[in-house]
Amino acid sequence: MAEKIPAGGTDHPGRGDWPVIPDEREADLIGLDLLDHADGPDLVLFLAGNQFMAVPELLEAFRAAHPKVRRIFCETLPPRLELRQILSGGAWFRGRLVTVVPDCWATVSEAGVAALAEAGRTERGQCRAYLRNRVVCLVRAGNPKGVAEVADLARADVVVSQPSPVHEDIAEHILAMYRAAGGEALAARIMEEKREAGTTLLTTVHHRETPERLLAGTADAGPVWATEAAHAAALGLPLEAVEFGEGLDQRGRVRYFLCPVRGGAHPENGRAFMDFVRSPEGRAIYAKYGFLPV
Template sequence: MSSSKARPALDIPYDTLVDFVGDPFMADLVLFLNGNQFMVMPELLDGFRRKYPSYHRIFYETLPPGLLAQQIEASGRIQVGTLDFEVQADIYTAGRGEMARLGDRLGPALPYAQNRLSLVVSNQNPMRIQGLQDLGKPQIRVAMPNPQTEGIARLARQALVLEGGEMLAKKVFEEKALVGETRFTTVHHRETIPWVVEGQCDVGVVWQSEAFWAQKQGQAITVVDLPKGANPMGQYWIAGLTASRHSKARDAFLDFIQTPTAQDIYRRYGFEAVSSDASVYSGF
């Protein structure tokens, strides 16, 4: 079914399609996933295939949830550089904001993991960045997720408000952006840490799980932990598409992600189990 909605067009900042995995045209299951889960997926899908061996051909995208929502609204169409194709999602994961945006395109949504923020700086922390207040200082170059497409930006803004009020949030997201001291990403999980390592930015806002993964990979970064009072929790949600072309596989994956096997995999990659923690931010 065609759609009048514009497809997302990505001028991606890397020359391999690392966030598009599998055969989109022969898949038994199509997953549209928050990009920060890219490191989890090989092991997670190995576990899923062991439990459901009939669903072997899986295609997935790990992109910012706002871009994936736009792709769903455009009936699965997306343009990546000069490549233009269409693939219909069976599963979508995002924060509550994107879930609400897609409305009745989605079945019931449930939380399956959660995460907090970290700051990353280059090794030895040459700018002596200690916390969120430093992001508002002149000449500190900040890598920030794009508020138009990346749910983590809502959490980052709330963290700035908790730390320094609306004045600090406006300083970082608006005033410093106007003078080029805040740089917004296109695909933050592929850009933020490289920008910091390469000296293009002094500090970046990432998920704790991304900082954990980067350190495990030997990236030349230092992690600056944030106090819990200024570090709201972001909760990830999952739902099936009501127009799914692979409804049995969709339902199998929704069941699998709640199993101890899947939950243990997420924990080992730095994600937290779903809880009723009062710091879970409802605006994510």
């Protein structure tokens, strides 16, 4: 499940097809040591990374409800990176190829569900919607740049931390918000012109980078999930959320899907997890962190 790069170099057949998980993202690989365990994990989950704040409590409750499932490996990386990992057969992390196949994968994109199904790795009818969310804009406390509407993100004096469309499902919904607020011109201004000017900064992997940039003063604003803004507030960080309103925040379009993945070693445990997250107990845990049920 975890293959070392051959001694004497980093080349490996097919390496160009495998995504790379940055070295600093170990926190998004929960139970990594299980990949070296003689028996391996008995449940493998690739969950949309923006659920990271709820995952420890969720896994603890699932283990309590299913005491025979103890060894859980769980990724909380961006869904598009995880999708590439599934379809290519692995991902590099700190010089090793992680080839474990998930029993379940979560995405916040119907296009992601379609891509997995078209690759023959799931059945669309078996994928289940289980959560909702919405987009807000995170800024430093006091909103020093006076960001009040989506168009303010196009201003030259506002440095935007923008989730990467390559890795992150939220980027799809943010682009829809830009287009709803100002058409293709606004989307191009923020995503192309300002990026070229250095005032739109794409995340490297994970939009957890956005609050870090705001706190460091290298960005002024960044679209994030409302649950992430709530988590920042719960931690007491000097950040606040700007709401762009129900007509723009994509709350009616955003749905999280959980899909069984063909090739996972423990499909029965995967099905049990899918049932659990949609149970009253699972929904209550997510609700504590601001997620909304479907």
